[in-house]
Amino acid sequence: MSEARQATASRRLVGEGLPVPVSTYRLQLGPELTLDDAAERVPYLAMLGVTHLYLSPVLRSAPGSTHGYDVVDHDEISPLIGGLPALRRLADTSHAAGLGLVLDIVPNHMAVPTPVWHNRALWSVLADGPDSPFAAWFDVDWSAGDGAVLMPVLADRIGAVLAGGELTLDEIVVPGAGEAPRTVLRYADHVFPVRPGTEHLPLAELLERQHYRLAYWRVADEELNYRRFFDVGTLVAIRVEDPVVFDATHALVLGLVADGTLDGLRIDHPDGLTDPAGYLTRLRERTGGAWVVVEKILEGDEELPTDWETAGTTGYEALWRVQQTFVDPGGAAVLGAVMHRLTGDTSDALPAIISSAKREMVDGALYAEVHRLTALAAGICHDDLRLRDHTWRSVHDCLVELLVAFDRYRAYVVPGDPLPTVSVEVVESAARIAADRLPPERAATMSVLVDLLLGREAGSAGRTRSPVRDELVVRFQQTCGAVMAKGVEDTAFYRWTHLVGLCEVGGEPARFALTPTELSFWAARQQQQAPLGMTTLSTHDTKRSEDTRTRLGVLSEAAVEWSTLVDRLRATSAPYRSALLDGRTENLLWQTLAGTWTPDGPLSDDRLTGYLTKAIREAKSRTTWTEPDATYEAAVLATARHVLGDDRAVELFAAWELRTRTAVRAATLGTKLVQLTLPGVADVYQGTEVPSVALVDPDNRRAVDVAPLAARLARLDEGAGPRDLADEKLLVTSRALRTRRDLSEAFVGPGAGFRPLAHSSGHALSYARTVAGEAAVVVIATRLAIALDRLGGWADHTVALPEGAWHDVLTNRVVVGGVQEIAPLLDRLPVALLVRATD
Known part of the structure; x- marks a missing residue:
């Protein structure tokens, strides 16, 4: 190995003697799931087999925050989730159960809260301008905007707001700014500091003399003079490239790493930073080389920069590759024809x-x-x-x-x-x-x-x-x-509706489908380049949960039947389908229903219409968040509601769900087992150890009741057979996680390897996880079950297992190595997980 490659490889490893997660379980903390609530889940998560709890951001965030990415204070654990004492209790409980903690942190930005004084650093800048001790914190262009920070919070232009008397002065004690009352400027729920010496000026002149400029909210997109998170004006970027700012904003978190409370970190949006590589180098130095992964989207075959000191990414490049290995390339043309029929978009229109x-x-x-x-x-x-x-x-x-x-x-x-x-x-x-x-x-x-x-x-x-x-x-x-x-x-x-499940964060919908060979090639390369990076199928940011995307993927396996179904759905909905409903939204509606229709029926009205509202506003074709078209939106949602109440449509979707149930089962279990056993640290998003049909946030961030899951798992552990797909997915997930934990050397050890296994059918995906070149774990999965069924099943197709005796931990039976027929191996489940049998 060349010196350059050795240097890159060393950057992907942790410091000597430091812990490496074998698997993680993501928890979305908030008022509905506090740190103490998380501690109560530790026994279940330990039983499930994970090695680390992966916590969403825990620092104090803006009032009303539902996610924690809008930090206002880097020195305090949010009291809404229990504060630092509760985090210590969670750490103690987790450590006692053999689990560690990984924390999601946000170095790129802070919130511009309402009122601003919740962010004391930003309040100081608005009060004192460039003379504030926090002026260097924020990426403000003081040469623009007449040397004032633009605050685009007004509902109308400043002249109209002034004329309407909506701006008033008040005397209050500002929390965190001493006990003396000070003059502030009020606008609705907003409160701003008034520059000393300007309190008695006429209001218009007072506004001109502040270190900020109040403006109509629409002005932001044209004249904003501070760097923000994408186009979100309420998230102001901070300059962590400044060592002083880095130290001030990381002191608490680094202390938690140093004292063993945390074993690792997930870094939110490093691409927003001035110098991502420099930031990661400093973070590695300050943590001693702790396990750190980055929320980095790699486009296509792009690879992580070689000078980044990180174990790898949070796994979006694994997500789309696993998913698209279970998509049938033969369905692309037919689904493209359906899209063209409804939308006018051709299959090559995505660019x-x-x-x-x-x-x-x-x-x-x-x-x-x-x-x-x-x-x-x-x-x-x-x-x-x-x-x-x-x-x-x-x-x-x-x-x-x-x-x-x-x-x-x-x-x-x-x-x-x-x-x-x-x-x-x-x-x-x-x-x-x-x-x-x-x-x-x-x-x-x-x-x-x-x-x-x-x-x-x-x-x-x-x-x-x-x-x-x-x-x-x-x-x-x-x-x-x-x-x-x-x-x-x-x-x-x-806007792209060819197969909407492919349109995922970090996704590659232009690729449509991958072969097992392509996935194996990527996995082998990943084992060499980033063996401790993360793999995932669902996150708090994914537009659809893994199980929704799995159901959508099956459309490719029965594309002709889906095309016929769409025609029938269009016929039954014709009397009430609004003329305002455009083709792209209609195609999205039909696929969304197919992706979320389970044996229990469709999503609830509120979940479906909430998603559609967000989707059509994000598409920005007929309505937007800033300029909603009420008539158009009402037409879309009315059509969706009519479909849910249309007996014929319900009958058609119920029949489709039944027709595809076997294929959904194979893809659900196959994608999960593959993701959990590929090179990398496997992550399970909360609740996805069983089928979890969900759509984009906030739908995918709903609270998860683990009591029924724990009861299911206990029943399976007692020897009961799986009763339904939920039992089967929980069985696959728990056994894969426990295998990882018990045979960690095969997954995250220095001698871990990945080796594809030969098989005679394109409907099989098989490989071994090795230690020092010797097979320790074998994975077999079924792909494209509908096409397999059309061919008459596995027939005499075989897979070449490593020699020796193996134990299938999913079915609790012994399997002999060598060339074996696939059908007996997968007669109970469409997947197999084999470990070396012991005497």
Whole structure:
């Protein structure tokens, strides 16, 4: 192994003697699940077989927060979930049961809460401006906005708000700011500090003299002068690249790692940081090399930057690959025809839909960020005689097209550092695509812009570095991530309806399906490059739970039958299906119902309509969050409700669910077992140890009652056979987790390996997990069960098992190694999990 590869490999491991999770179980903490509630679940989770509890953010967050990613105080564990004492109690209870804790942290941003004083650091900046001791915390452009931080909170333009008397002065004791009353400015529920010495000025003049500018909320997208999380103005970015800010915002968490309360960290949105690699290096130094994974979306075959000090990602690249290995490529054409029939979209239209959506974001919600980039680049050109003829408009046109053409979240160019070859290739490739969309006279400007964005010499000789040039390099990359997230995942993926389950966070819907060989190749590579990264099938951010996506995947296996079903559903719904219902939303509706229809029937009315409301607003085609079209939305939801009450539609979906039940069973158990046994640290999202049909948040963050799950597991452990799919998935999950725990060397040990096993059928997926080259665990899964059934089942197909005696922990029977027929191995369950038999 070369020195470079050895260095990269060492960055993916933990410090000597530090714990490595073997598996994690994600818990969504909040008022409905406090830290003490979590402690009560420890016995069940230990029995399930996980080794670590994976906690959502626990620091004090904005009032009313339901997720914890809007931190207001880095020095305090949220009292709503029990505070630091409750976290200590959870740690003690977990450690006593042999479990550890992993914590999700948010280094990129803090909340702009209502009232602002909940965030004491931000309150100080609004009160004292650049003189605040916290001024360096926030990424504010003090040169813009007349040196005032834009606060776009008004429901109308400032003139109208003033005229309406909606702004008033008050005297209050501000929590956390001493005991003396101070003058504040009130607007509805908002409270802002008043700069000392301006209290007695006329209100209009008082507003002009503050270190902030109150503005109409629509102004944010055009004139916001602080970096935010994507397009969310209520999440202000912080500058953790500053060592002082890093220390202040990480002191509590680092202390919890140092004293053994926490074994590892999950880092939220590192692509938003000024220097992700530098941040991760500092974090590794300060934790001594603790297990750290990053919420990083890798597009296509993109790989983690080699200089990142992290075990790996949170597993989105595993999620889509596992899922699409259980999708039938033969269904692509038929499902494409259904989409075209309903929507007019052709099967090759996704790239154009993505480009259009990204352009809308660049021209709309993210205009302020693009304007700032243009100002920086145009300013550089203006200040250099040799570049002066590259106009503001020319620079802007090139930047827009470059952002639209960019195919990933970031190029990882660090000012002053050597340019990685892949970074150059990524930027130059996007530039070629962008140039083709521009008039020829823009080519010279594009060339200059590429040099500037790569930190190369541009203009007068020797000019490569300056504060402005460095800022342009960094801000461009931060903006690329926002354009990708908002344009692709939060817009285009709600418009593309070929097979909606493929439109997932970090997903690759253009790939449609993978072969077992492709998955095995990726897994073997992952074992070498990031053996301790995370794998997952569901997260708090996924647009659909794993079980919803599994049911949707089965559409590809019975695509012709699905096409017929859609025609019948359209016929029965014709009398009440509104003319306002567009084809994309209609296709989304039918697939959503198929993905969520279980033997118990459909989702409840409120869950379905809540999801549809979010989906059509995210699509931004006919209605949006900021400008909802009430008539259109009412038509969509009325149609959905009519379908739920239509006996014929209910009958059709019930028949479909029955027809696909066997295939759903095979895919449900197969995807779960594969995800839990691939290279990496396996994560189970709360409640998904049994079938959990859910849609995008907040639907997927609903509370989980574990008492029935614990009772199910106890019954299975007592020797009872599984009664239904819930029992079967719980059996597969618990046995896989326990196998991981008991044979951890085969999964996260230094000698762990992955080896595909030969089989004679494309409907089988089989591999071994090895220790020092010797097979220790064998996995066999069924894929595409409907097509398998059409072929007459397994017949005489075989799989080549490693020699020796094996024990199937799912069916509790002994299996002999060597070439064996598949049918007897999978006669009870569509999956098998074999471990070496002991005497």
